[in-house]
Amino acid sequence: MSTLFYLNPSSSILNHPHSHFKTPPKRPSSYITSGGPPQPTPPQQLQTFWQWLSEEKVVTHKSPAKPGVVSEGLGLVAQRDISRNEVVLEVPKKLWINPESVAASEIGSVCSGLKPWVCVALFLIREKMRGGESWWWRYIDVLPECTDSTIFWSEEELYEIQGTQLLSTTVGCKDYVQSEFLRVEEEIILPNQKLFPSTITVEDFLWAFGILRSRAFSRLRGQNLVLIPLADLINHSSSIKTEDYAYEIKGAGLFSRDLIFSLRSPVAVKAGEQVLIQYDLNKSNAELALDYGFIESGSDRVTYTLNLDIAESDENFGDKLDIAETNGMNTTAYFDITLDQPLPKEMLPYLRLVALGGTDAFLLESIFRNAVWDHLQLPVSRANEEVICQVVRNACKSALAGYNTTLEEDEKLKTDGNLSPRLQIAVGIRAGEKKVLHHIDSIFKEREQELDELEYYQERRLRDLGLVGEQGDIIFWEPK
Structure with a gap:
């Protein structure tokens, strides 16, 4: 398919929409290393x-x-x-x-x-x-x-x-x-x-x-x-x-x-x-490490940025961009995913929009323009939902392959201790990212297993028209 969306390991806090110089002061380290013993006499x-x-x-x-x-x-x-x-x-x-x-x-x-x-x-x-x-x-x-x-x-x-x-x-x-x-x-x-x-x-x-x-x-x-x-x-x-x-x-x-x-x-x-x-309750560990040179142990600081793009090569690029902009988004959307937290609210609708194609492209027609974002809040079709799951899971697998260590090796280093301050940051950051990637993968793996149980657009439409029976079967009316 012509659309493109991926987990971007190059996502930059510098270019992130929430990034700017809103930083209180940093813990200085000019006289002793972090964690060193206090000195009784000030220099x-x-x-x-x-x-x-x-x-x-x-x-x-x-x-x-x-x-x-x-x-x-x-x-x-x-x-x-x-x-x-x-x-x-x-x-x-x-x-x-x-x-x-x-x-x-x-x-x-x-x-x-x-x-x-x-x-x-x-x-x-x-x-x-x-x-x-x-x-x-x-x-x-x-x-x-x-x-x-x-x-x-x-x-x-x-x-x-x-x-x-x-x-x-x-x-x-x-x-x-x-x-x-x-x-x-x-x-x-x-x-x-x-x-x-x-x-x-x-x-x-x-x-x-x-x-x-x-x-x-x-x-x-x-x-x-x-x-x-x-x-x-x-x-x-x-x-x-x-x-x-x-x-x-x-x-x-x-x-x-x-x-x-x-x-x-x-x-x-x-x-x-x-x-x-x-300093800042909203900063991730990556931002803390970049700005101040330390990280925290809490899971609420452990994030990974999902970068979604509407490809310019997409034959429906113009329509998708119009829909995205109408709903306060753009050709590229950044979603910060936090460990053990639900996916950001607008992430799945945007994913469905990016992956929309084939017979589902009718939702991009002008007649649906004012309602399409509401439709994207729920699964559109099995094919659309399956593509989303497969591509996101493959992207997670690819990102995990880019590290020099496994999560198990990182956890062992943390357990063994005796890490220098900078190595402690490095191990904490890479272990945290891997945990979030596994978290994302598990969400979409579970979703993949539920594809046959989800209700899609056409079924919802038939139900709204009263054409679906109590058992979920389609009602056919025969002529007299």
């Missing part, structure tokens, strides 16, 4: 950073929380008991780094028109290269050189996620950063060497991208992308199940036009414990 960079914040009147010795070395790297540690929803810190706008602060800087005039993240990345790199001459050097000194995000993995480490959607997403992400770098190098950096006296490389750009991807706050009033020094040290907790009211932008006072970033603790915290927040 000098952290003490200098705190002193700077004190001089800028952002913190005092009475502040509820203070930066500290924790198992994740750096974090915010309660200096006293903190109650639920209590304000932990407030950072004035003068300490924010966002497109507005870039516009007011020496490079602001040459950065106008750039994408927000690109101009902030360029600013970060330049300030880092200026060292002690930069007003921001105390903050930049506590930023990690890399994280456990897959964009920083070596070729050997990336080999461990061979066959996963995360690998193709990571490669796509790095290619995207490189293309943006080459463009900004040609248009901004090289023509303005007085502003950028030091050589800037694609590795520098990738570092800045990783910092922003992992630490920038968004979903804030009037702010699409902003770094908040001190606040971005806060780490993530999987046990916190709400994102509401953890942080906001508000006025500095009744008679002040200044703005401050206010961070609250969503749960009560004892003195000496970390203040934590929930």
Whole structure:
């Protein structure tokens, strides 16, 4: 048949409709590896950073929380008991780094028109290269050189996620950063060497991208992308199940036009414990690994993206596209399938539309145009439903063959333990994807076994016309 639909291992979070920079800060890993023992004495960079914040009147010795070395790297540690929803810190706008602060800087005039993240990345790199001459050097000194995000993995480490959607997403992400770098190098950096006296490389750009991807706050009033020094040290907790009211932008006072970033603790915290927040309840493990460099164990984070296409070679392409667009979809549809969860509501109707052909193509006629999506909510014909099952199951089998290990081997590695943080991520990601693929396959295998028991369009139509008996047999009327 001329239609095409498949499980796409190259599905990219970068191009996914739900993907954007809506990311709170990342658990940094600049001083100790994840899971390492806490260090009692903060490093000098952290003490200098705190002193700077004190001089800028952002913190005092009475502040509820203070930066500290924790198992994740750096974090915010309660200096006293903190109650639920209590304000932990407030950072004035003068300490924010966002497109507005870039516009007011020496490079602001040459950065106008750039994408927000690109101009902030360029600013970060330049300030880092200026060292002690930069007003921001105390903050930049506590930023990690890399994280456990897959964009920083070596070729050997990336080999461990061979066959996963995360690998193709990571490669796509790095290619995207490189293309943006080459463009900004040609248009901004090289023509303005007085502003950028030091050589800037694609590795520098990738570092800045990783910092922003992992630490920038968004979903804030009037702010699409902003770094908040001190606040971005806060780490993530999987046990916190709400994102509401953890942080906001508000006025500095009744008679002040200044703005401050206010961070609250969503749960009560004892003195000496970390203040934590929930980064994003909707992110999958692949997104957590790409953005922050960690994953969770819960099945609700384990997803696989099904990519469905209406092929342009389909003789009914125009009609199918019209139906898809009428119902808020397009030639390509992405469905995130979560482990042990039902299929997304619109997935089967879209599958049936893509596979529609032969004698079933009558549903594409204009007379059915307003009702066809309703008809697609239920099985159309045995042939249509059988094709769907066979193609999806074959796609699952093909995707599973693309991994370097079996699910059983991954589970044994997890059981044996002693995995490095990055290998732990790799094993968790590939095992999770395999589980979802088996989950998808089992759904369609079960459906395949029920094909003879399903009721299809023609039978429903006859029943609606009163032409089907109580036993399901067709009623024939003989002439008198």
